[in-house]
Amino acid sequence: MNDWEFMKDRTATQGAVWRSTDGLLYRRTGGDDLREEIEFQRLAASLGYPVPEIVDSGSKSGSYFVIERSLGNASLHEEALADALRDGQVSDHVIKAAASLSSKLLQAQARHPLPSVPWFEKAAFAKDVFDENPDFDTPRVHDMVKRALDRMALLPVVHGHLDYGLPNVLAAGVIDWQHHGPIPLGYDVYPALDIVAFKGGGKGYTIGPEQRDAYVGALDETTITLVDQRVSEYLGDFLLVKCFFFLALMRPTDPARHDKHIKWQYRRALFSMGLDQYESSGTIDTDAFPTLGRFTAEHR
Ligand SMILES: Nc1ncnc2c1ncn2[C@@H]1O[C@H](COP(=O)(O)OP(=O)(O)O)[C@@H](O)[C@H]1O
Ligand SMILES: [Mg+2]
Numbered sequence: 001m002n003d004w005e006f007m008k009d010r011t012a013t014q015g016a017v018w019r020s021t022d023g024l025l026y027r028r029t030g031g032d033d034l035r036e037e038i039e040f041q042r043l044a045a046s047l048g049y050p051v052p053e054i055v056d057s058g059s060k061s062g063s064y065f066v067i068e069r070s071l072g073n074a075s076l077h078e079e080a081l082a083d084a085l086r087d088g089q090v091s092d093h094v095i096k097a098a099a100s101l102s103s104k105l106l107q108a109q110a111r112h113p114l115p116s117v118p119w120f121e122k123a124a125f126a127k128d129v130f131d132e133n134p135d136f137d138t139p140r141v142h143d144m145v146k147r148a149l150d151r152m153a154l155l156p157v158v159h160g161h162l163d164y165g166l167p168n169v170l171a172a173g174v175i176d177w178q179h180h181g182p183i184p185l186g187y188d189v190y191p192a193l194d195i196v197a198f199k200g201g202g203k204g205y206t207i208g209p210e211q212r213d214a215y216v217g218a219l220d221e222t223t224i225t226l227v228d229q230r231v232s233e234y235l236g237d238f239l240l241v242k243c244f245f246f247l248a249l250m251r252p253t254d255p256a257r258h259d260k261h262i263k264w265q266y267r268r269a270l271f272s273m274g275l276d277q278y279e280s281s282g283t284i285d286t287d288a289f290p291t292l293g294r295f296t297a298e299h300r
Contacts, residue, residue, distance in 0.1 A: 012249075013178055015063070023073065025055065026175075029065045037178045038066045044159065044180075049108045050101060050173035071173045077166035077203075084205035095193075095211045097171045099218035102189035105174060106219065109158035110185055110226040116157045119182040120149055123162055124241050125248030132251035133268060144278055148237040155184035155234065156227065162245075164188035165195055184238075186231035189219060191238045194284075198246040200266060200292025209287060236283030243274035243284070266295045 004018035004027055015030030028034060044051050052068035059065075074082070076094050083091045120126060126145075130137040160183030161174060168176040169192070193207045193215050216232045223231040247267045252260035274284045290298075 010178075019070070024070050025067050026052070026070055027065060027067045029063050031064060033178065034066065035064045037180070038064075040159075040180050041068075041177045044108075044177065047108055047112045047159070049159075050104045051177065052173060052175060071170040071175060074170070075167050075175075076169045076171070080166055080207075081204045090205050090207055090211065092211070092214070094166075095207075095215050096218075098166065098169060098192060099215050101169055101171060101173070102192065102215075102219055103222040105161075105164075106185065106189055106222050106226060109160070109188075110156065110223075113156040113158055113185075114182055116153070117182050119157060119160075119184070120145065120241065122181040123160065123183055123187065124244035126244055128248040129244050132249075133247065133271075136268075136271065140279075141275065144240065144275060148240045148278070152184040152187075152234055152237050155186060155229075155231065157182050158185050159183075161188045165192050184234070185227060186219070186223060186234060187238050187241065190216060190231060190235050191242050194235070194239060194286040195242055195246070197286035197289045198242065198267070198270060200263075200295070202292055236278060236281070239284040239286070240274060240278050243271045247271045262296055262299065263292070265299065266292050269295060 002020040002022070002025060004020060007017040007019050007026075009016050010028070010030065013030060013033045015028060015034055018027040018029075019025070020027070030037075038054060038057055041051055042054060045053065052071050054066060054068045057064070057066040076098055079097075080090045080094050083089065083094060160181060161168070161177060162179035162181050162183065163176065164174065168174055193212045196203065196205070196207050216235065220230040220232050223229060247270075250260075250264040250267050252264060254260070270289055273289065277284045277288070
């Protein structure tokens with residue numbers, strides 16, 4: 001029998017995460033969402049994706065639970081944070097670990113292409129974005145999305161994580177498959193360091209252009225062997241989709257929550273900036289994004 005320590009409530013779904021006191025296992029609880037997530041995680045494991053091994057699952061007192069093996073003590077996000085606190089910057093070790101795991105994921109994804117299905121709506125949370133921001137539901141925005149989708153149609157469609165980023169990546173694998181859905185090859189991994197900028201600089205570290213170039217360059221060495229293309233050519237298209245993803249579910253229902261309101265306005269501003277850049281250059285430079293602090297100061 002194991003004793004379990006509470007870790008945290010789950011983000012964006014019901015339930016919680018627990019760790020065994022010996023640190024070797026994680027336990028998640030939840031409802032039908034979790035059941036579906038775990039079904040997918042089992043499939044991913046069978047396809048050779050780097051994911052935690054599931055050792056038990058079932059129902060107990062009306063809720064679903066799953067137990068999986070730990071992939072290690074710290075996510076790459078936690079390692080990056082520790083680096084920044086100690087040395088003032090993220091170490092190349094973290095960048096290399098991210099590139100190595102991302103390459104493994106790319107290889108497993110490319111080995112199992114899917115029939116080409118529509119993927120944008122789900123990956124981008126497009127319905128939520130347009131419902132919450134009807135002023136962005138314009139022919140110009142739809143034209144830009146079409147331009148990006150037409151380009152990405154040249155990539156194979158594969159099973160994706162949809163919320164791939166340092167907090168869900170450990171050197172040994174990828175956790176937290178709750179969102180998963182079809183994506184063009186590369187959509188998960190290529191933007192993984194750029195998306196730090198969407199968090200507004202409040203997460204304790206930034207990743208500079210040299211480290212991003214090194215990461216993306218390492219991934220290109222993998223994709224050139226997999227699909228005969230440098231998939232970094234699509235980074236701008238992927239980032240346009242990320243502008244949607246990070247704007248979804250941001251509009252506060254409670255008008256008194258000024259803190260939430262400003263974060264929503266911030267993501268709206270990043271969306272507009274991303275769109276302008278994509279329109280004029282076909283790429284998005286996340287270094288040009290203001291921090292949340294600067295944005296807030298300028299919008300008092
Ligand atoms: N198999 C695992 N191996 C190592 N750490 C894990 C594992 N599963 C969960 N964790 C830890 O628990 C935290 C929360 O789990 P996660 O599934 O990402 O929940 P959330 O949906 O809230 O992001 C992770 O950030 C990580 O630190
Ligand atoms: Mg997570």
